[in-house]
Amino acid sequence: MEDLHVLITTPFHPAYVTAERINRAKNLKLLLTAGIGSDHIDLKAAAAAGLTVAEVTGSNTVSVAEDELMRILILVRNFLPGYHQVTQGEWNVAGVAYRAYDLEGKTVGTVGAGRIGRLLLQRLKPFNCNLLYHDRLKITPELEKETGATFEEDLDAMLPKCDIIVINTPLTEKTIGMFNKEKISKLKKGVLIVNNARGAIMDTQAVVDACSSGHIAGYSGDVWYPQPAPKDHPWRYMPNHAMTPHFSGTTIDAQLRYAAGVKDMLQRYFKGEEFPVENYIVKDGELASQYR
Numbered sequence: 001m002e003d004l005h006v007l008i009t010t011p012f013h014p015a016y017v018t019a020e021r022i023n024r025a026k027n028l029k030l031l032l033t034a035g036i037g038s039d040h041i042d043l044k045a046a047a048a049a050g051l052t053v054a055e056v057t058g059s060n061t062v063s064v065a066e067d068e069l070m071r072i073l074i075l076v077r078n079f080l081p082g083y084h085q086v087t088q089g090e091w092n093v094a095g096v097a098y099r100a101y102d103l104e105g106k107t108v109g110t111v112g113a114g115r116i117g118r119l120l121l122q123r124l125k126p127f128n129c130n131l132l133y134h135d136r137l138k139i140t141p142e143l144e145k146e147t148g149a150t151f152e153e154d155l156d157a158m159l160p161k162c163d164i165i166v167i168n169t170p171l172t173e174k175t176i177g178m179f180n181k182e183k184i185s186k187l188k189k190g191v192l193i194v195n196n197a198r199g200a201i202m203d204t205q206a207v208v209d210a211c212s213s214g215h216i217a218g219y220s221g222d223v224w225y226p227q228p229a230p231k232d233h234p235w236r237y238m239p240n241h242a243m244t245p246h247f248s249g250t251t252i253d254a255q256l257r258y259a260a261g262v263k264d265m266l267q268r269y270f271k272g273e274e275f276p277v278e279n280y281i282v283k284d285g286e287l288a289s290q291y292r
């Protein structure tokens with residue numbers, strides 16, 4: 001790392017580019033994230049060291065939003081227990097149907113309505129749900145009209161209304177551990193949660209406890225803390241989960257997009273050109289606004 005000028009990383013290993021590593025890498029100028037979400041980099045240390053941090057913004061928006069829609073349906077329809085019956089040689093309709101619902105008519109709230117959250121709202125529109133969103137910023141009136149989604153400025157007021165919560169914020173100082181015991185206690189009993197954003201937005205044990213008590217009736221996502229999830233990570237063993245390894249944003253289509261995006265930024269860097277403005281996470285010592 002000491003001799004590197006440019007370091008390209010993926011978002012799969014939390015706390016990978018630490019302040020210590022940054023400070024040892026005296027020649028480092030540029031950190032590129034092949035994907036979205038640069039919380040694996042100590043962004044304050046990168047800014048203090050005068051580094052540029054950039055990611056391939058938008059490269060896996062479709063991939064993650066589609067995956068979230070799939071996870072919502074898997075949880076609402078109680079799909080996995082039905083599948084497990086089949087693989088285990090069983091046949092018990094009542095044993096699975098008592099927890100299977102339609103998505104239609106349910107209230108779905110996204111915490112974060114950026115690129116992924118907004119596309120999810122658009123994808124959910126034909127399912128005739130009641131759509132809510134919480135964000136630092138409102139979406140455009142046009143998109144509010146198109147999706148029928150209602151802005152909820154106060155997160156605590158939105159949480160008890162939702163049958164399904166989807167997390168779509170980055171991991172920042174404001175969102176780390178956001179869903180602790182107290183926040184979870186505000187959720188509707190029997191809520192379903194989808195989190196493809198970052199595992200550390202949740203308090204790991206609070207999620208386990210709420211899944212065990214039934215307060216959370218289903219939890220699905222592909223992000224964990226730490227990653228790779230150790231064999232004894234409690235989310236592997238909690239009831240009513242539908243967890244996978246971190247791959248919602250890594251479809252073949254997404255890989256092609258973020259590889260092309262990294263190549264484009266490398267070419268621009270070596271020609272002394274600017275990157276697309278939305279790609280910058282740290283530039284000239286400043287963090288992008290949502291990371292401040």
Ligand SMILES: NC(=O)C1=CN([C@@H]2O[C@H](COP(=O)(O)OP(=O)(O)OC[C@H]3O[C@@H](n4cnc5c(N)ncnc54)[C@H](O)[C@@H]3O)[C@@H](O)[C@H]2O)C=CC1
Pocket residue numbers: 035036037038058060061064111112113114115116117134135136137168169170171172174175196197198222223246247248249250290
């Ligand atoms: N599992 C996976 O494979 C992937 C996960 N992700 C995760 O999803 C996150 C979101 O991605 P995008 O939608 O592309 O990012 P984005 O930057 O377009 O949207 C993030 C949204 O979160 C909002 N936000 C930030 N902090 C907030 C706070 N404290 N309270 C309320 N809202 C807040 C922002 O205003 C913004 O609208 C990424 O940061 C990353 O952590 C992204 C891609 C792949």
